[in-house]
Amino acid sequence: MMRLSTKGDYGVRALIDLALYGGDGPVQRTEIARREQIPESYLDHLLAQLRRDGFVRSTRGPGGGHELARPAKEMCLLHVLESLEGSLAPLACLEDDPESDDGICGQQWVWRDIYDDMRAKLESVSIADLAEREQERLRNRALNYSI
């Protein structure tokens, strides 16, 4: 069905959450799960993946939690999603970059283009960009409620 799974969605939201609330010290899984409406034990797996790929750093024990391993500006959506979802290629034959235009796969040329554009766009958006948008959204929501 060509859908992004919840892994990608949840994982990105977790990173945005860390960008927004991780200013002073680590943020606990419980907090992220509550704010972002993600089942906590599922979030566990996603954070593990993000840790493995160097997006978050975690510390155990009281006062422990998770924080971004690098500045949010230096994390692009593309790499994050590829960590969580695996390859985003719409066709298996587009997996490996080497311009293997054997054309074994007939529709390749159409999708190659689409795939390249998609990757470029996802690469140009950082977690910081998303966090900024999110903050705006929260601000607007607060305004609407207060009126």
Next chain:
Amino acid sequence: MMRLSTKGDYGVRALIDLALYGGDGPVQRTEIARREQIPESYLDHLLAQLRRDGFVRSTRGPGGGHELARPAKEMCLLHVLESLEGSLAPLACLEDDPESDDGICGQQWVWRDIYDDMRAKLESVSIADLAEREQERLRNRALNYSI
């Protein structure tokens, strides 16, 4: 995994096959399946879907088979794939066109763009275009073998 399923791939190839070999009278399922390397009984389902959505016309009995219901130039990849795969939207919140920018879904703005571009590109490619490419490919392959 964000992958196009074999339904889309097989179905499009079946239409290309009809565009190439359907000049004089209907083409049998068996023929398509053999040429395109698709399990025949699976192809059955795909042709049924394509018939329901008006891409092919079928006739039963001896000498029967399948043919394109309209000129290949007037069938774009987008509509064909949407018939076979369902919506191609990478996020559920992009399903319905009405620019419902409630922004319930935070990453929506990024994907909206990508989705629109993708659809535009898929709409600009017709089955005729793909058939032409395919014919070229077959010609080249024949040359290579004969050398």
Next chain:
DNA sequence: ATAATGACGACCAGTTTAGTCGAGAATTCC
């Protein structure tokens, strides 16, 4: 009638998705 061909629905195995759960390891605080 019979043979050819498509139409349609039931069924099925394997994979992926979206989780849950429980035991354990590290760390802090007392």
Next chain:
DNA sequence: GGAATTCTCGACTAAACTGGTCGTCATTAT
């Protein structure tokens, strides 16, 4: 040292989707 807190990791599971297969029936040309 012991208890509380927090992350870590692997096993397990239910539901949905993918990629089919099969059998029966309908239609049509001869």
